[in-house]
Amino acid sequence: MPVTIGDVARKAGVGRGTVSRVLNNRPNVDPDTRARVQAVIDELDFVPSTTARRLSLGRSQTVAVVVPFLTRPSVVERLRGIESGLVAAGLDMIAMNVESAARRDAILHDIARPERIDGLLLVSIAPHEEELARIQGTGLPVVLVDAHHRRVPRVVTDDVGGGRLAASHLLALGHRRIGFVGDVPKPGFGFASSRLRFRGVEQALRAEGLAIRGEHLGLAEHSRPNARASAEAILEQTGRPTAIVAASDTEALGVLEAAAALGLAVPDDLSVIGYDDVEAADFVGLTTIHQPLAETGERAVARLVSLIAGREDGPLREVLPVMLVVRRTTGPAPAPDPSP
Amino acid sequence: MPVTIGDVARKAGVGRGTVSRVLNNRPNVDPDTRARVQAVIDELDFVPSTTARRLSLGRSQTVAVVVPFLTRPSVVERLRGIESGLVAAGLDMIAMNVESAARRDAILHDIARPERIDGLLLVSIAPHEEELARIQGTGLPVVLVDAHHRRVPRVVTDDVGGGRLAASHLLALGHRRIGFVGDVPKPGFGFASSRLRFRGVEQALRAEGLAIRGEHLGLAEHSRPNARASAEAILEQTGRPTAIVAASDTEALGVLEAAAALGLAVPDDLSVIGYDDVEAADFVGLTTIHQPLAETGERAVARLVSLIAGREDGPLREVLPVMLVVRRTTGPAPAPDPSP
DNA sequence: CAAGGGTGTGGAACCGGTTCCACGCTTCCT
DNA sequence: AGGAAGCGTGGAACCGGTTCCACACCCTTG
Incomplete structure (x- = not known):
């Protein structure tokens, strides 16, 4: 029922090869012939x-996108950028959701069947050496989003810079005792952002001759309740910090819960700053660091398209800038203790 | 480079047809031959x-999924169910995100190219008569998720029942003056849930001889600020309701903002119940109606797979039950006015 | 004017599967 | 014993594109 290239060729009185050449804008077709064929194509809606x-x-015009935890808003936002980029490039997408280390390994193991896909996008997943070796051995182009690996093209946001930005904001408000609530890397995944953001915070503090005290640092598996527990442990101490940087908005919400539970007013007694700018951040008025999430996806697709086309352009590592969004959970540091 | 069916046939000393028959578990293959071919397949990792x-x-083994507003958590959750269902069925997915009426129309117009896809899943989108006519004219199987249309197989949650459930919960707590904050259908989309949930609320009230007063009803385009405005208008009146049902959690958050702005304590002065059970609902302790979102996606895929296979099983309309989740925003009705 | 080179074109071969047909061989029936 | 029915099988044809080769034709050039 559908129109084929043969139908067009017959109706236009040319060979199938000529129709193909017209379709793909190849040279060596007489302008008159080209116009005639094009007319038939339009007429038949071929x-x-x-x-x-x-x-x-021998190409599939499809790329596989492996994403962990499709439920996380930040991941969805990245995926949105990827999707729109792929549509623009005329590529199809196979999305694979990964929620466990086992499935992650299974997918990374099987994915390298180049007859199924032309390219691979890994979001927030850093491949192991051996996995990478096998994938690159097949010649399959790979681009990482929000993950790090020397030797693999990647698009990331400036996590270290974001950490610095958050800390600088607090320093500018007069805070001197600053805590940090973050998460430990989940084994098998490439979530490095908490560590990098922490590093940025440290840099900013060190520039002022300050540092985060060990007892003002709380790390646990990424979740709101865990962050709440970490924050409570930090805030129950005497000499508690006047401000806390959280490695993500989800964790910042846990910090806010802890503050509420301990009767601390935000931002009067405690300033809190998150990271990600998820929708809930707007609702609770959370000061946070905004990342161009969708844009990372779009840029990654652009890189992948280049690689698929055999072009090897651009830097191996592309860093997109982040932005401070000030809302209502950060304020001037409370007056210091009377002691000098 | 990759192994082809011809390689297998040659190595096993059989014809390509026989290999194909083995691959697809077709009859009329000698058990010995089958075993031998299978051994070669395994050996070559074909x-x-x-x-x-x-x-x-002549089939694409691919289904298109059209989703509106990929950013909404409930949509993502549905998509997750769809994805896992499709993986299980061995089908590929092309996801299309729709954020405007124009793009919605464009997609629905072009989608009906059956050579690209074997089936179509529309999430929260009800097709117009003419669109549906064209799509069904091509014989492309369609299943709706969270949308309604007589004549199209669909998987929905029990919105009317959910509305009843919410209202019954409030009635059981002694509330008699109940308000409703919901949204107006967005033109071009099939969002009918607000209306259906409202209908359920009305039914439950009517069973007790009650009704929602006109001035206790607020409808506006779906957003938190709009819901807040609606709620403020309702709550500023004398004789304000003691409880408000919101058509979604997002809108319930707006109602909570309004209550806070007006100095009303929740749940002491005002009970609030939402709908969807998004992540933020847990955070703020919002009582709400939980829907099996991922399951609607899975069921819809199952239906679509049947349709693609030519089976025409199951009812046209499949309704999944919802569940009340009681948290901290609903409580006993305040003592009634001293007047009888 | 013959040789050489470029251009436009049709058609065969190919990509890697599925399906159908023809054929040889059994088995069963009358 | 002869024919029909049925199984197992190889191989051709096909799906709808792309690409390469061969050829006809025209234009240069020495």
Whole structure:
């Protein structure tokens, strides 16, 4: 029922090869012939079969996108950017959701079947050496989003800079005792952002001759309740910090819960700053660091498209800037203790 | 480089047809031959090319999923169910995000190219008559999720029942003056849930001889600020309701903002109940109605798979039950006015 | 004017599967 | 014993594109 290239060729009185040349804007076609063929294409509303095209080209016009925890808002936002980038590039997407280390390994193991996909996008997942070796051994182009690995092109946001930005904001408000609530890397995944953001905070403090005290640092598996527990442990001490930087908004919400539970007013007694700028951050008025999440996805697609086309352009590591969003959970540091 | 069916046939000393029969578990193959071919397949680690398979079968093994507002948590959750269902069925997914009426129309217009997809899943989108006519004219199977249309198989949650459940909960707590904050259907989309949930609330009230007063009803385009405005208008009146049902958690958050702004304590002065059970609902302790969102996606995929296979099983409309989740925003009605 | 080179074109071969047909061989029936 | 029915099998044809080769034709150039 659907129109094929043969139908067009017959109706236009040319060979199938000529129609193909017209379709793909190849040279060596007489302008008159080209126009005539194009007219028939329009008249019959002919759309070439992607499947046939793929088979004969030996390419699948499809990229696989592996994302962990599709439920996290930040991941969704990245995916949105990826999707729109792929649509623009005329590529199809196979999305794979990864929620466990086992499935992560299974996918990374099987993915390297180049006859199924032309490219691979790993979001917040850093491949192991051996996995990477196998994937690159097949010649499959790979780009990482929000993950790090020397030797693999990647698009990340400036986590260290974001940490500095958060700390500088607090320093500017007069805070001197600053705590940090973050998460430990989940084994098998490449979540390095908490550590990097911490590093940024440290840098900013060190520039002022300050440091985070060990007892003002709380690390646990990423979750709101865990962050709440970490924050309570920090805030129950005497000499508690006047401000806390959280490695994510989710964790910042846990910190806010802890403050409420301990009867601390925010921001009068305690300033809190998060990271990600998820929707809930706006609702609770959380000061946070905003990242261009969708843009990381778009840039990553652009890089991948170049690689698929055999172009090897751009730097291996592309860093997108972040932005401070000031809302209502940060304020001037409370007056210091009377002691000098 | 990759192994083809011809390689297997040669090595096993059989014809390509026989290998194909083994691959697809077709009858009329001698058990010995089958075993021998299977051994070669395993040895060579042969995986048939999906592209070639698609071309020769004339099917794409792909379904398109059209979702509006990929940013909404409930949509993401549905998509998660769809994704896992499709993986299980061995189908690929092309996801299309729709954020405007224009793009919605464009997609629904172009989608009906059956050579690209075998099935269509519309999430929270009800097709117009003419769109539906064109799509069904091509014979493309369609299943709706969270949308309604007589004549199209669909999987929905029990919105009316959920509304009843919410209202019954409030009635059981002694509330008699109950308000409703919901949204107006967005033109071009099929968001009917607010209206259906309202209908459920009305039913429950009517069973007790009660009704929602006109001035206790607030409808506006779906957003937290709009819901807040609606709620403020309702709550500023004398004779304000003691409880408000919101058509979604997002809107319930707006109601909570309004209550806070007006100095009303929740749940002592005002009970609030939402709908959806998004993550933020847990955070703020919002009583709400939980829907099996991922499950709607899975069920819809199952239906679509049946339709693609030519089976026409199951009822046209499949309704999944919802569940009340009681948290901290609902409580006993305040003591009534001294007047009888 | 013959040789050489470029251009436009049709058609065969190919990509890697599925399906159908024809054929040889059994088995069963009458 | 002869024919029909059925199984197992190899191989051709096909799905709808792309690409390469061969050829006809025209234009240069020495």
